[in-house]
Amino acid sequence: MDAIPVDLSSDFLEELRGVVEQRLSTSKAVCFQHGKDESYHPSIPPGAVVFAHSTEEVSEIVKICARHKVPVIPYGTGTSLEGHVAALHGGVCIDIAEMNEIVAVNAEDLDVTVQAGVTRKQLNEHLRDVGLFFPVDPGADASLGGMTATRASGTNAVHYGTMRENVLSLTVVTADGRIIRTARRAKKSAAGYDLTHLFVGSEGTLGVITEVTLKLYGIPEAISAAVCSFPDLESAVNTVILTIQSGIPVARIELLDDVQMDAINKYSKLDYPVMPTLFFEFHGSESGVAEQAALVSDIASDLGAGDFKWATKTEDRSRLWQARHDAYYAALALRPGSVGIATDVCVPISRLAECILETRKDIEQSKLIAAIVGHVGDGNFHVCMIIDPDDEDEAACAMGVNERMVMRAIAMDGTCTGEHGVGYGKIDFLTAEHGEALNVMRTIKMALDPDNIMNPGKIVRL
Amino acid sequence: MDAIPVDLSSDFLEELRGVVEQRLSTSKAVCFQHGKDESYHPSIPPGAVVFAHSTEEVSEIVKICARHKVPVIPYGTGTSLEGHVAALHGGVCIDIAEMNEIVAVNAEDLDVTVQAGVTRKQLNEHLRDVGLFFPVDPGADASLGGMTATRASGTNAVHYGTMRENVLSLTVVTADGRIIRTARRAKKSAAGYDLTHLFVGSEGTLGVITEVTLKLYGIPEAISAAVCSFPDLESAVNTVILTIQSGIPVARIELLDDVQMDAINKYSKLDYPVMPTLFFEFHGSESGVAEQAALVSDIASDLGAGDFKWATKTEDRSRLWQARHDAYYAALALRPGSVGIATDVCVPISRLAECILETRKDIEQSKLIAAIVGHVGDGNFHVCMIIDPDDEDEAACAMGVNERMVMRAIAMDGTCTGEHGVGYGKIDFLTAEHGEALNVMRTIKMALDPDNIMNPGKIVRL
Numbered sequence: 001m002d003a004i005p006v007d008l009s010s011d012f013l014e015e016l017r018g019v020v021e022q023r024l025s026t027s028k029a030v031c032f033q034h035g036k037d038e039s040y041h042p043s044i045p046p047g048a049v050v051f052a053h054s055t056e057e058v059s060e061i062v063k064i065c066a067r068h069k070v071p072v073i074p075y076g077t078g079t080s081l082e083g084h085v086a087a088l089h090g091g092v093c094i095d096i097a098e099m100n101e102i103v104a105v106n107a108e109d110l111d112v113t114v115q116a117g118v119t120r121k122q123l124n125e126h127l128r129d130v131g132l133f134f135p136v137d138p139g140a141d142a143s144l145g146g147m148t149a150t151r152a153s154g155t156n157a158v159h160y161g162t163m164r165e166n167v168l169s170l171t172v173v174t175a176d177g178r179i180i181r182t183a184r185r186a187k188k189s190a191a192g193y194d195l196t197h198l199f200v201g202s203e204g205t206l207g208v209i210t211e212v213t214l215k216l217y218g219i220p221e222a223i224s225a226a227v228c229s230f231p232d233l234e235s236a237v238n239t240v241i242l243t244i245q246s247g248i249p250v251a252r253i254e255l256l257d258d259v260q261m262d263a264i265n266k267y268s269k270l271d272y273p274v275m276p277t278l279f280f281e282f283h284g285s286e287s288g289v290a291e292q293a294a295l296v297s298d299i300a301s302d303l304g305a306g307d308f309k310w311a312t313k314t315e316d317r318s319r320l321w322q323a324r325h326d327a328y329y330a331a332l333a334l335r336p337g338s339v340g341i342a343t344d345v346c347v348p349i350s351r352l353a354e355c356i357l358e359t360r361k362d363i364e365q366s367k368l369i370a371a372i373v374g375h376v377g378d379g380n381f382h383v384c385m386i387i388d389p390d391d392e393d394e395a396a397c398a399m400g401v402n403e404r405m406v407m408r409a410i411a412m413d414g415t416c417t418g419e420h421g422v423g424y425g426k427i428d429f430l431t432a433e434h435g436e437a438l439n440v441m442r443t444i445k446m447a448l449d450p451d452n453i454m455n456p457g458k459i460v461r462l
Numbered sequence: 463m464d465a466i467p468v469d470l471s472s473d474f475l476e477e478l479r480g481v482v483e484q485r486l487s488t489s490k491a492v493c494f495q496h497g498k499d500e501s502y503h504p505s506i507p508p509g510a511v512v513f514a515h516s517t518e519e520v521s522e523i524v525k526i527c528a529r530h531k532v533p534v535i536p537y538g539t540g541t542s543l544e545g546h547v548a549a550l551h552g553g554v555c556i557d558i559a560e561m562n563e564i565v566a567v568n569a570e571d572l573d574v575t576v577q578a579g580v581t582r583k584q585l586n587e588h589l590r591d592v593g594l595f596f597p598v599d600p601g602a603d604a605s606l607g608g609m610t611a612t613r614a615s616g617t618n619a620v621h622y623g624t625m626r627e628n629v630l631s632l633t634v635v636t637a638d639g640r641i642i643r644t645a646r647r648a649k650k651s652a653a654g655y656d657l658t659h660l661f662v663g664s665e666g667t668l669g670v671i672t673e674v675t676l677k678l679y680g681i682p683e684a685i686s687a688a689v690c691s692f693p694d695l696e697s698a699v700n701t702v703i704l705t706i707q708s709g710i711p712v713a714r715i716e717l718l719d720d721v722q723m724d725a726i727n728k729y730s731k732l733d734y735p736v737m738p739t740l741f742f743e744f745h746g747s748e749s750g751v752a753e754q755a756a757l758v759s760d761i762a763s764d765l766g767a768g769d770f771k772w773a774t775k776t777e778d779r780s781r782l783w784q785a786r787h788d789a790y791y792a793a794l795a796l797r798p799g800s801v802g803i804a805t806d807v808c809v810p811i812s813r814l815a816e817c818i819l820e821t822r823k824d825i826e827q828s829k830l831i832a833a834i835v836g837h838v839g840d841g842n843f844h845v846c847m848i849i850d851p852d853d854e855d856e857a858a859c860a861m862g863v864n865e866r867m868v869m870r871a872i873a874m875d876g877t878c879t880g881e882h883g884v885g886y887g888k889i890d891f892l893t894a895e896h897g898e899a900l901n902v903m904r905t906i907k908m909a910l911d912p913d914n915i916m917n918p919g920k921i922v923r924l
Contacts (some may be wrong), residue, residue: 108707108812151652164659165627186808187840188624189877190613190663192892192921195660197626201652218709228573245570247680287749315713346648348572378649381468415651422653430654437642440910441567447909448902459465459654 008047011270012068014051016092019060021154023098034085034093038140038328040339041083046073055171055179057193057209057422062208062322063177063298067094072175074204076146079138081342082423084150084203088457094208096145102126103211104443110178111168111185113213116145123214132216135160137191138419139325145209153419155324158377159251160217163420167200171211175449185213185329203421206448220283224293224312225317228300228310229275232345233257233360233372235303236276236394237353240376242299244349248292251282252321253377257360260327260371260384261335267330268323272342273306277375278288279324280308281317324373329373331384338369338386341398345409346380355412358379359405366397367391380418385387422459430460470509470554474530478512478554481522485513485560496537496547496555500602500790503545503887504803508555515560516670517633517641524670525639527554527915535917536666538608539653541600543758543804545887546612546665550919551657555895556670558607565673573630573647575675578607587838594678597622600881613663615881617786620839621713622679622743624881629662633673635913636702647675654704660906665883666917667908668906685713686755687779688770690762691737695719695834697765698738699815702838704761706811709782710754714743714783715839722789722833722846723784729792730785735768740838741786742770745777780803791845793833799849800831807871808842808880815875817842821867828859832866842880869894875899876924882923892922 008026017024019216025031026048028425036043047070054059065072071091087093099115102123106112107130114123120179121141124133138147138154146152146240148170153162153281158165162371172195198408199206232235240253255265255278280296282289297308311317332340356372357461363370363383383405385398406429416429430438444459445452452462463737470488479486487493488510498505509532514520521838527534533553540547549555561732562584568574570590576585583603584598600616602608608614615624622628631645634657644657657863661668692698702715716728717740724736742758744751759770773779794802809817818834825832825845836843845867847860868878868891878891904922907914914924 045913095803106810106812108703110707111810151656153650154731164650164656174902178732178898178901178904181897182899184872185810185875185893186877186880187811188615188619188626188808188842188880190806191877191888191895192663192900193668193906194613194656194659194663195899195902197656198906202653203655206655236529239572245572284752287753291747291749296792309678346650348568348571348573348647349649350568380648380650402480409648410646413647415646415648415653418648418650419652426618426653433646435643435655436640437644437657438635438654439640440642440657443909444655444660446903446905452697 004346006345008070012070013048014114015064016048016061019057020050020052023410024051033085034095034437037078037080037083037371038342039081039083039084044086044088046087047059047090049093049095051095053097057095058173058208058210059177059179060173061092061094062173063431067454069451071453071456072208073111074149074208076143077119077140079140079142080146080150080423081420082425084421084423084458086424088424091310096210097143099210105130107132109185110216111213111267112216113211114144116209116212117143119143120147124233127216129300131219133219134214134216136163136166144214146210148200148212150421151181151202153375155252155254155375157375158253159249163323164197164200167196167212168215168217169213170196170199170209172199172207172209174207175454203423203458205445205459206454210391221287222281222289223317224279224289225279225311225320226293227272227277227279227320228307228308231279232275232302233356234353236278236304237356237376239278239300239303239305240258240438241349241352243296244377246295248295250280250292250296250377251283252325254279255374255376255381256327257372260331260373262332263371264323264327267326267333270323274281281322327371328384335369335386339389341385341387341402342382343402344380344382344418344420345414345416346378347409347412351412351414352376352379355408358408361385362404366401368394368398368401379414425456427459427461470532472905476842478510478523482514484510487511496557498550498697499540499545499547500540501543501545502803503548506550508549509552511555511557512763513557513560517635520635520670520672521639521641522634523554523556528638528913529609531913531915533915533918534670536606536611536670538731539581539602540602541602541881542612542885544887544922548886550886558672559605559870562671566616567592569594570806571647573675573676576606577672579605581605582609582657589678592815594682595681596676596678597627598625599650606674606676606769610662610671610674611665612883615837617714617837619713619837622713626659626662626679629658629674629877630677631675632658632661632671634661634669636669636672647721655884664886665920667907667921668916684748684751685743685745685779686751687743687773687782688755689734689739689741689772689782691735691739693737693766693799695738696819697767699818699838700857701740701762701765701767702832703811703814705758705832706839710756710757712742712754712758712839714741715842716741717785717836717838718789719834719922721763722793722835725792725833726785728788729795732785732850741782750795789833789835791835793848797831797848801851802842802846803849803864805864805867805878806842806844806882807867807876807878809871809874811841813874813876814838814841817870818871820870821845821870824866828863830856830859830863839879886919889921
């Protein structure tokens with residue numbers, strides 16, 4: 001039942017031009033770029049790219065595609081990591097980057113509505129004057145529509161939650177081109193099925209997200225950040241576990257192993273000890289931040305950590321988190337000409353040390369160069385394996401580490417992906433993770449997209 | 463396409479007895495009791511009630527019902543408020559109250575898995591020794607399965623969220639009797655469609671929830687509660703709005719109007735001033751609680767409030783919140799022999815004062831006896847109208863107030879129900895609230911329950 005790749009006829013393209021005029025491209029370069037994300041997955045280009053400007057345009061485009069049974073692939077900033085935008089069955093890529101209007105800031109209600117192409121940095125720059133911010137921060141300056149579609153997360157999620165917790169409502173174009181709003185702006189509701197959460201994380205397979213209403217937060221009165229080195233991975237991870245179990249509301253608590261610290265020292269010209277390290281950030285009132293920091297520092301020092309190195313000035317903090325966000329590029333730079341295979345899992349925090357240590361051991365046995373970094377406060381960590389793209393054995397070896405890591409996480413009642421999503425890179429692990437529930441997902445997909453035109457081949461196979 | 467009421471044949475009942483043995487009743491009294499919740503909606507009894515003991519039994523029962531196309535209505539404690547358990551099309555009520563085992567407390571992961579019949583008080587008593595608690599508190603000692611199915615909420619939701627934010631995973635029996643688990647215990651996941659949230663709030667219309675995995679929280683180091691009277695409704699509501707907009711993390715902030723205060727004084731033998739009143743609770747460290755209380759007290763006093771009256775001892779706090787939870791019974795006691803029509807809406811907090819004041823005016827013009835109480839920190843409030851059950855004019859008048867209140871909330875980008883749910887009492891308002899999205903809900907219902915046997919006639923009409 002998968003959609004069959006369709007050559008896009010000139011009549012069909014003419015119909016699309018009736019909606020988007022000159023904002024349609026079939027150029028090889030543009031299509032190639034839109035068939036690829038930031039991951040190791042190769043480009044699988046769509047037959048055409050349209051640059052939409054409004055929900056109504058998206059609706060018209062989808063209606064045309066539905067009539068012709070042509071696949072539709074939404075595209076934000078192309079920063080996903082599991083081949084989410086690959087046009088596996090050809091079709092039309094709808095680039096929503098130019099839908100970048102901030103529709104309404106409701107400062108009194110602590111919410112904002114944006115078009116799907118607005119990026120998180122754009123939003124936060126816009127909000128600065130009203131003293132509010134949107135916390136979800138996956139590293140990349142991704143579009144908020146894309147972050148919603150992939151249920152993005154990142155460093156702040158341990159305190160503020162992921163996109164799952166921070167989307168209030170969506171405007172969505174369904175597979176037949178209808179425009180729906182999934183919920184109203186009330187902070188809570190018991191009025192029917194939760195369509196908002198159904199579309200968050202649906203990766204374009206159930207519809208195209210065109211507008212997003214998000215929760216906002218007051219910029220904290222006080223913010224402080226610190227870096228702390230540990231003698232081994234285990235004591236670093238145990239510091240995290242104890243911090244979370246003590247209920248200390250850290251805003252960020254990030255693990256970087258020795259390989260990753262070496263990489264960011266070189267890449268970002270820093271001089272941290274090349275040891276397992278935690279990056280912390282505390283948000284709150286002056287006294288609250290001091291209280292949190294003292295508690296965490298006690299836990300860390302009991303576990304043999306070195307001193308906290310504080311980053312109090314805004315520019316020092318920015319430098320610190322930029323280094324963290326550049327971890328992937330830094331790891332790649334360890335081996336020029338390499339490609340990175342980045343993967344992530346998430347486990348209940350009681351199993352985190354075990355899961356990380358077994359994975360570290362597996363990496364060592366496989367003789368790969370790989371860095372471990374993680375949003376460990378949530379039980380979520382990443383492995384970035386740096387491989388030679390021309391060495392098939394290395395690639396196979398990396399895929400083996402990935403698979404064992406995923407199955408290890410699932411065996412611990414964890415998930416095959418905490419935040420990178422399924423795309424088609426992790427599609428084969430969903431059976432092990434969900435069992436019969438995957439068939440329920442498939443039923444929903446078939447009901448809402450009976451012709452399988454919405455980003456076909458992602459999340460569920462039909 | 464609605465299911466047709468089916469007489470339950472003796473062969474059919476015999477099949478059910480093959481699963482539950484003596485735990486099946488067709489007695490008039492038992493069926494009557496199971497067709498009615500705590501609201502004004504009349505009892506519409508099922509044809510039989512079975513008392514299930516396990517997920518596997520529920521699966522077998524549902525399979526038999528599916529084969530015979532007999533409706534299935536799950537039942538917890540019967541404390542819902544919009545006719546959720548009424549057997550509109552006859553069928554079998556599955557009472558899950560005896561599924562009351564606490565399956566696993568994962569204290570290190572701050573989560574717990576319970577059978578659906580465990581009540582919130584039972585859970586919190588069980589957890590006391592490990593220093594953890596489950597915060598969602600709708601007042602009634604409801605089953606956690608029922609609270610999940612109705613997306614329950616209550617006084618603590620302003621700080622801890624509703625069932626939507628606090629359910630990690632569910633075990634569900636689908637309309638054809640399959641057993642699925644909606645997610646794993648990892649704190650976050652990007653692995654496919656969010657089935658957990660689809661079943662939270664689905665009111666038994668998509669499947670029967672048999673086990674629930676919930677987030678837990680450490681019992682706060684310090685808790686303090688206070689009561690404060692206001693010269694008028696407006697200043698009370700504005701205190702709430704400013705508190706929330708200032709980002710003060712109050713654990714509870716509840717409004718009771720003068721009618722309600724009069725009622726609880728009489729019912730609970732208290733002597734609060736008969737004026738619009740806020741009940742507060744603060745959770746945190748000793749210093750954090752003091753800081754929050756001082757900030758809120760400043761806001762209230764700027765708006766003309768009287769002094770904070772503190773309830774510092776545990777028993778004083780319990781008495782305070784018991785009085786709040788008894789608000790509905792207290793209101794009923796104002797007029798012996800009356801029935802209460804309780805309704806709730808939720809609006810963006812910037813519209814809360816306007817919505818409450820207009821509703822108060824409407825009540826006054828209608829000459830009904832009605833109390834306003836609310837979880838106002840979330841923009842959510844209730845009206846409880848106390849009417850003479852034999853006076854049709856009064857009932858019609860109350861339904862008019864209800865309808866105008868709902869349409870007012872929807873016009874303010876709010877919802878027709880913040881926490882009571884849809885049942886069949888609010889089913890006709892969903893078109894106004896959701897528009898085309900209601901058809902998407904209907905598509906999902908038809909896909910997951912094609913014979914419309916799961917609690918038919920609730921949430922969506924087919």
